[in-house]
Each structure stands twice: as structure tokens, then as C-alpha cells.
Amino acid sequence: MSDAARLVDEAPKDTGYGRSPFERDRARVLHSAAFRRLAAKTQVHTAGTNDFLRTRLTHSLEVAQIAREMGARLGCDPDVVDTAGLAHDLGHPPFGHNGEYALDELAAACGGFEGNAQTLRVLTRLEAKVLTPDGRSVGLNLTRAALDAVSKYPWPRRPGERKFGVYADDRPVFDWLREGAPPGTRRCLEAQVMDWADDVAYSVHDVEDGIHGGYVDLRPLLADPDERRALCADVAATYSGEAPEDLGEVLGELLADPVLAPLAAYDGSHRALAALKATTSVLTGRFVSSVVAATQQRHGPGPHRRYAADLVVPRRIRAQCALLKGIALRYVMRRPGAEGRYARQRDVLAGLVTALLDRAPDVLDPVFAPLWRDAADDAARLRVVIDQVASLTDPAALAWHARLVSPG
Incomplete structure (x- = not known):
């Protein structure tokens, strides 16, 4: 089936721009009400508490930029991965992941709640843009390729698993968007690119926000082996399938990397801010370039898109990313007093x-x-x-x- 197909056929628009279907997808997400609302939704820090810190909106823009560049280097259509990055968090509720967990319990009688399944619902039902002839909403009516690229978890809820990508009553549109995909739960390359871009942005930028906000201090990790072991245990339990002792080896290498050295002496000055931004830039570039190189080494130079290749993330790069996420978890999300607010x-x-x-x-x-x-x-x-x-x-x-x- 056509990647550019839409659930409801639309007459071509004579706008004079000559836009592709995927450029139109990107514009629809960018101009949607759900996207605007991300400006006042929590990323890690509560939205509105500090003008420097990220919201779901700024996070989504950063994910889209990383995904677009990474996807273009692999040969994906850049507008498809850009759209996936912009749209991937549209279903997140108030109060970040804490709100997601709360709504999952409250929605038990109707199948639970999951931010990615809610994103599909927003894009294909709740957002106001296109109606069927009988007046039923099909949301933004994005192309099949764009919707598939947003599907981080292309399966319904399964026993014992929290992550899933479709509610039972949204199954018809899910089955439509998955037409042409291989049997099973394999994700298209664009969804894998978006997912890795999300991990990169989440890990690097949340540590950046934590350091700037005064919540993250690397000096205890540098000085205390017990603290390093505790962090690795957190990461192994939450973000990684690696054993804590293996994560400890990667953490030691990461903390010894000169690129992190300026962060231990962060004081909020212009010079310190520049060093902090340089660190985030280097880490982001490293995480992206390593994955692009590994993918091209396995699958050839490309171009690659849809189901022609799978993203290859080297083990050590994945572990470094998980450790940065763990730093934000341990020192920001679990900081003293946080549980009362949650x-x-x-x-x-x-x-x-x-x-x-x-x-x-x-x-x-x-x-x-x-x-x-x-x-x-x-x-x-x-x-x-x-x-x-x-x-x-x-x-x-x-x-x-x-x-x-x-x-x-």
C-alpha cells in the first residue's frame, strides 16, 4: 500500500507551494492545537517553574531536529522523521510521566492509559482537521508513513507490559497504518530513528537542565564508589538490560571523559553556560554519529527507509545514554520533596x-x-x-x- 495514502482521500491542494504529502503532514502537526498545548506540559521539571528549563514543546522540537538530521543521513524522508519527532508526545497528559501512570490506574476499566497510544488517538481521532463524509473525525488524517513513524510501540496492551501503542477501539486505524509492514511488531526505520532521537534528547538535555537548575552535581559520583554503584543499580532497574557492574565500567569511562569535566564546576556564569552547551552538543553528536555509522556499516550506505533496514545502536552508546537518563532520574525526579509533589x-x-x-x-x-x-x-x-x-x-x-x- 502507498506510504503517502491517507485514511480519507483528499483532493490535491493548489497552494502554489508544490508541497509533498509528507511536508503537509509536518505542517498539520506543527499547527495543531495539541502541539501548542505541549508548551505548558511538564517534561521533567514542572512547566512554568523556570524559563530556562524544557517543556514537552521544546523537547519535541529538539527530538524533531535530531531525528531529521539523523534520518536524512540514513536516507529516510526527512519530513517523515521530522513529523514523528514533533508528534511523538502529543498524547502525554499533564504532569509528565507521573500523570501518565496516574491516568493508567484511573482508566483501568476502559483499557488503561499510555502516552503513545494516546498520541495515536490524538492524531487519528481527537484533533480537529478532517472528517469522513458521515461526519466522523479522523484527526489530522496523516499519511500512512507518518503515522507508522510515530508508532514507537506498534502493538496493543499485553499482559505484564506497560508500554503499548494502541487502544482496543483505535485498532481499525492502527491496522490500516500497519498495512505493508512485516508480520509482527517490527518498527519502521523512521520510528526507530525518532525513538533514538527521543532517548538522546531526553538523556542529554535533562542532565543539562538538572545541572543548570542546581539539582545535578557530578562531584559525588566522581568521589564516591558507593554512589556510582547506587546509580548503576537505578539504571539497571529502570532503563537498561545491562548488569550494574557492566554499567559501572561504562560510567567510569563516561565520568573520565574530558567532555564532562566542565560540568563538575558549573556556576551559572556565561563561561559555564557555554561549556555546558558544548558538552550537550558533543554528546548529542556522538550518540547520533555512532548510530548512523553502525547502521551504515551493517546495511550499507543506503538510502534506507521504512522496512529496508533497522537502526543499529552500539552497546556502549546505549549504556552511556541510559546512564545519563539515570542521572536525571536519581537527582532530579527523585530529589528530596519530589514525592509529595507527585x-x-x-x-x-x-x-x-x-x-x-x-x-x-x-x-x-x-x-x-x-x-x-x-x-x-x-x-x-x-x-x-x-x-x-x-x-x-x-x-x-x-x-x-x-x-x-x-x-x-
């Missing part, structure tokens, strides 16, 4: 879901109220409420809670 965020979302279930459809946005009225059963109505809450920004979730749950 508990408050979960309470806000639980209170919102309860209040909306009690008072829907009157209190729902005009987009969601008709979906509630058309829902066939309680599970479908719960899904509408979850969609509504997931669409909110961090400030909007707090404001809705204050209005509906604890006025005054």
Missing part, C-alpha cells in the same frame, strides 16, 4: 476524573461532550473523560480542579 499531582487527576464522571457532559469541552453522549457504555464514557483530562495542560488541570473539585 502525590498532589495524582490527587488532582483522580479528583478531576471523578468530578467529570459525575458531572459530564455539561462540564466537558464542546469537543468532548458529543463524544460522551454518543458513547455506548460506561467504559466508553470513561475513555471520553480520560481523553478530556489528558488534553489539559498542567495549569489547566490545576484550574479545572480548583473549579470543579475544591472551589474556594
Whole structure:
């Protein structure tokens, strides 16, 4: 089937630009309401607490830029991987991964919640752009190649696994976008490129934000073997299949790398900021170039796209990336006092879901109220409420809670 096919056929647009279908995909994501809302959604630090720190929007722009350059070097269509990078977090709810875990529990009766499955739902149902002849929304009506490139986890929920990419009632469009893919759960190359770009941006930039915010200090890691072992244990339990002792060897090499040396003396000055940016640039370039070289070594110079090749990530590069993610986890996300804030965020979302279930459809946005009225059963109505809450920004979730749950 055609990579440029759309679920609903559209007449060619005579815009004078001569844009490709994939350029149009990118523009649709960039101009969508869901993309704008990422500006006020948490990445790691709560959105709005510091003008320097990243939000889901700035993170998505960075992922798209990394993915575009990496994909172009491999021979992918740059607009397909760019679109995947821009769109990959559109389904994330308020309060980052903490909000995702909370909504998963609250949505148990309708199949749970997962940010990537929600992204597919936003792109193919909830975002307002294209309707079928009978008035049903198909979201942005992106091409098959673009939707497949956004699918980080191309499978439904499986027992014992938290990550999945499609809810049961979105299975028809998922089956459509996977037409032409090999049997099973193999991801297209563009999705693999986007996923690695996400890991690179997440690992490098969250450490950068942590150092600038004063949460990350590398000196204890340099001085204390027990602290290094504790970090490696965290990483092995959360981000890596490597044994802690093997991660310890990679961590030692990473901490001895001269590129990290300026970070131990960071003081917020212009000179220190320049050194911090130089470090993030070197690490990003290293993680991208190593993967491009390894992929081309295995599959040839290309061009490669769709299912013609798989991304090759060298073991040590993957471990270094996981260790940087672990630094953000240990010293930023698990810093003293964080759990109290996370508990408050979960309470806000639980209170919102309860209040909306009690008072829907009157209190729902005009987009969601008709979906509630058309829902066939309680599970479908719960899904509408979850969609509504997931669409909110961090400030909007707090404001809705204050209005509906604890006025005054």
C-alpha cells in the first residue's frame, strides 16, 4: 500500500507551494492545537517553574531536529522523521510521566492509559482537521508513513507490559497504518530513528537542565564508589538490560571523559553556560554519529527507509545514554520533596476524573461532550473523560480542579 495514502482521500491542494504529502503532514502537526498545548506540559521539571528549563514543546522540537538530521543521513524522508519527532508526545497528559501512570490506574476499566497510544488517538481521532463524509473525525488524517513513524510501540496492551501503542477501539486505524509492514511488531526505520532521537534528547538535555537548575552535581559520583554503584543499580532497574557492574565500567569511562569535566564546576556564569552547551552538543553528536555509522556499516550506505533496514545502536552508546537518563532520574525526579509533589499531582487527576464522571457532559469541552453522549457504555464514557483530562495542560488541570473539585 502507498506510504503517502491517507485514511480519507483528499483532493490535491493548489497552494502554489508544490508541497509533498509528507511536508503537509509536518505542517498539520506543527499547527495543531495539541502541539501548542505541549508548551505548558511538564517534561521533567514542572512547566512554568523556570524559563530556562524544557517543556514537552521544546523537547519535541529538539527530538524533531535530531531525528531529521539523523534520518536524512540514513536516507529516510526527512519530513517523515521530522513529523514523528514533533508528534511523538502529543498524547502525554499533564504532569509528565507521573500523570501518565496516574491516568493508567484511573482508566483501568476502559483499557488503561499510555502516552503513545494516546498520541495515536490524538492524531487519528481527537484533533480537529478532517472528517469522513458521515461526519466522523479522523484527526489530522496523516499519511500512512507518518503515522507508522510515530508508532514507537506498534502493538496493543499485553499482559505484564506497560508500554503499548494502541487502544482496543483505535485498532481499525492502527491496522490500516500497519498495512505493508512485516508480520509482527517490527518498527519502521523512521520510528526507530525518532525513538533514538527521543532517548538522546531526553538523556542529554535533562542532565543539562538538572545541572543548570542546581539539582545535578557530578562531584559525588566522581568521589564516591558507593554512589556510582547506587546509580548503576537505578539504571539497571529502570532503563537498561545491562548488569550494574557492566554499567559501572561504562560510567567510569563516561565520568573520565574530558567532555564532562566542565560540568563538575558549573556556576551559572556565561563561561559555564557555554561549556555546558558544548558538552550537550558533543554528546548529542556522538550518540547520533555512532548510530548512523553502525547502521551504515551493517546495511550499507543506503538510502534506507521504512522496512529496508533497522537502526543499529552500539552497546556502549546505549549504556552511556541510559546512564545519563539515570542521572536525571536519581537527582532530579527523585530529589528530596519530589514525592509529595507527585502525590498532589495524582490527587488532582483522580479528583478531576471523578468530578467529570459525575458531572459530564455539561462540564466537558464542546469537543468532548458529543463524544460522551454518543458513547455506548460506561467504559466508553470513561475513555471520553480520560481523553478530556489528558488534553489539559498542567495549569489547566490545576484550574479545572480548583473549579470543579475544591472551589474556594
